[in-house]
Amino acid sequence: MLRTIVKITMIGTVVYFGYHCRYRLMNLVLANSFLRKLLVSGTFGSRAVREKMLQGLFGEGNGTNYS
Template identity: 45%
Template sequence: MLTRLMSFFCLLMASYFVYQNRYRVMNILLGNTILRRLAVSSLMGMPGFRRRMFQSVFSGPNDWQ
């Protein structure tokens, strides 16, 4: 029981640390070419994200108001 409680506490503290430094962690992870390529390919595999990305990138000049 005590080891399970300690494991939960350590997981909670690690989650808090990652949340507090989330932008630094993202910069470190996305600085790696393989991880960046994996992240982009997985995001582009989501139809809703892909549609919105293409709409914002390839929109015409009249769509910007």
């Protein structure tokens, strides 16, 4: 029982500090060129993410026409 409480507390602490330092962690990961390429190819490999980003970039159908 105590072991489970300690595990939950440790996981909660790691999640809290990971969220608190998320931009530092992201910069640390993106500083490595191999990890950056892997992250970008994985992100754009997902159809839903790619379409959402392109829609936001070009403003198709969301009413934000800046011309």
